[in-house]
Amino acid sequence: MKTYTVAVVGATGLVGQAIIDCLIDRNFPLSSIRLLASERSAGQSLLVGETMVLVEALQPESFAGVDIALFSAGGGVSEAYAPIAAQAGAIVVDNTSFFRMHDTVPLVVPEVNPDAIHQHQGIIANPNCSTAQLVLALNPIHKQYAITRLVISTYQSVSGAGKSAIDSLEKHTAQLMSGHSDAVPRHSIAFNVVPHIDSFLDNGYTKEEMKMVTEIQKILGEPSLPVSVTCARVPVFIGHSEAVTVETAQAIDPAEVRTLLANTPGVVVVDEPAILDYPTPREFSGQDPVGIGRIRQDLSVQNGIVFWCVADNLRKGAALNAVQIAELLVARQLV
């Protein structure tokens, strides 16, 4: 069997660690792995399967002999180094937002738009975490009922903002629990819900909200689909949740949607309100599938449903999707 040299850029981060786990868990055909991070981490070793591998400082020369480079070290790093990696012959799968809306860069969720991968010119983008989990459910609904409008509210975990955000939640929670509230910043996430992720734009939305709008449109191939999003951060460590209202051209029935989604790869339907069964982020943390529950009729429109969507943002929202793209490159002999 052919094997591949894979570089993980941002290997010491939350997504980088999850990428390493996914490569090992899914038996990706590795010939070798190169772990790259900032100067701060150079010289550390990380466990890859049963082997300790040295972390190296990212440099322009890091990509010699690399077949696939999985990037998750921030947009600035991708902007600077992804073209260098592609020039050196690697296929880049980028987890940051930097290339997602570039016309020449496919934005891929393998269960939804796998064929887009063939258009790559060296760089393939992974969507925003909230988008990746949601399009898995939206795609079959759109194919069957023709979505005409989406209204989405997210409840995003702190791990979506990297390892420093996890540290802040732990620290501020401890400070508030021990009565040191004056040490905690006003917008701390501890015991809070913060309706603000990424920077504000002139239209009153945040960048995170507009990323979801444009990325959903690009992946579904519907550039004019009306989508309205509110993104909030909640004091959950891992796992993003979303309340989703879907309006459709065709009459839509919750029972049919339940069956449709239960037969959709990558989706698990957990929807038995009578026994209080619905997906929650704590249960889906560390899991690959996207959980869908609370599927019900939208009582405010002619054709519409409402549902609840949960996934591990580090897995399907980032690392798993990136590794699935790498697997698709292998399966289609594109690498």
Ligand SMILES: NC(=O)c1ccc[n+]([C@@H]2O[C@H](COP(=O)([O-])OP(=O)(O)OC[C@H]3O[C@@H](n4cnc5c(N)ncnc54)[C@H](OP(=O)(O)O)[C@@H]3O)[C@@H](O)[C@H]2O)c1
């Ligand atoms: N967290 C999520 O759910 C999620 C989902 C989708 C996409 N993403 C995107 O993935 C990226 C990483 O997210 P994360 O949550 O893993 O962040 P993180 O935990 O803060 O990790 C950041 C990683 O980037 C490395 N890094 C930072 N600056 C660098 C530089 N100048 N050169 C080389 N490496 C550098 C860090 O290395 P050191 O340890 O050496 O500092 C670390 O490995 C972000 O762009 C984020 O938007 C995250």
